[in-house]
Amino acid sequence: GAGVSQSPSNKVTEKGKDVELRCDPISGHTALYWYRQRLGQGLEFLIYFQGNSAPDKSGLPSDRFSAERTGESVSTLTIQRTQQEDSAVYLCASSPSWRSPLHFGNGTRLTVT
Amino acid sequence: TQLLEQSPQFLSIQEGENLTVYCNSSSVFSSLQWYRQEPGEGPVLLVTVVTGGEVKKLKRLTFQFGDARKDSSLHITAAQPGDTGLYLCAGEGAGTALIFGKGTTLSVSS
Numbered sequence A: 001g002a003g004v005s006q007s008p009s010n011k012v013t014e015k016g017k018d019v020e021l022r023c024d025p026i027s028g029h030t031a032l033y034w035y036r037q038r039l040g041q042g043l044e045f046l047i048y049f050q051g052n053s054a055p056d057k058s059g060l061p062s063d064r065f066s067a068e069r070t071g072e073s074v075s076t077l078t079i080q081r082t083q084q085e086d087s088a089v090y091l092c093a094s095s096p097s098w099r100s101p102l103h104f105g106n107g108t109r110l111t112v113t
Numbered sequence B: 001t002q003l004l005e006q007s008p009q010f011l012s013i014q015e016g017e018n019l020t021v022y023c024n025s026s027s028v029f030s031s032l033q034w035y036r037q038e039p040g041e042g043p044v045l046l047v048t049v050v051t052g053g054e055v056k057k058l059k060r061l062t063f064q065f066g067d068a069r070k071d072s073s074l075h076i077t078a079a080q081p082g083d084t085g086l087y088l089c090a091g092e093g094a095g096t097a098l099i100f101g102k103g104t105t106l107s108v109s110s
Helices: none
Strands: A006-008 A009-015 A019-024 A032-038 A043-050 A065-068 A075-079 A086-096 A108-113 B005-007 B012-013 B020-025 B031-037 B045-048 B055-058 B062-066 B071-076 B085-092 B098-100 B104-109
Touching: A006 A009, A006 A086, A009 A019, A019 A086, A019 A108, A032 A075, A043 A065, A043 A108, A043 B098, B005 B085, B012 B020, B020 B104, B031 B071, B045 B055, B045 B062, B071 B085
Parallel strands: A009 A108, B012 B104
Antiparallel strands: A006 A019, A019 A075, A032 A043, A032 A086, A065 A075, A086 A108, B005 B020, B020 B071, B031 B045, B031 B085, B055 B062, B062 B071, B085 B098, B085 B104
16 A cells, blocks of 8 residues: 655755645544654654644744644645755654554655755 | 663674664653664654563564663664664653654664
8 A cells, every 4th residue: 555655755945945845644544743854863853733633833943844734634844944954854654543653754855055 | 851862873783793772761651662764765663662571572673661661672683784774762752742762873784
């Protein structure tokens, strides 16, 4: 079956531009997470969606970061006015329910020049 | 803030050697997961440990959860080049998010 799909796989953007990253979770998975992985670092939690509940945005590093999810389907992570420190791999994961093991996509590698 | 510290950060060994990777915290976790990540891919779940003192085996990999549920270890017997990758531990704490350590990068050469 299809796994978690992320697009684009790579994105190069100029400092100050806005970017939008997309995540298609596994069908039927109610929980969706976004993580950021900087080079040589572990995974940094950004935001969590569970069904129709209010998302947990506690990991978003600044108000330049936002994310949306429509129901239990696609999610988009938007970064406005990108900065060089935003360069990282952005990983999306879904799971059947809260605290079930995560299924990760292959990530979007964002490079801000 | 709940943190997970992994050691060593890097490990380079020869095929056939044994190794142990550690994941430690001062906080208690309700469960702990181990993932392996290969370059250009997302992490893939290896195992979940839930009970203090629990030991789980996955072929040549042995996972242990500490009695106090604050630490875990991963032991690999007779490592093979296919074991090469980034090993991440992740704990379920008080919040909604899974908390990840920084990982151990393992390189096994033949």
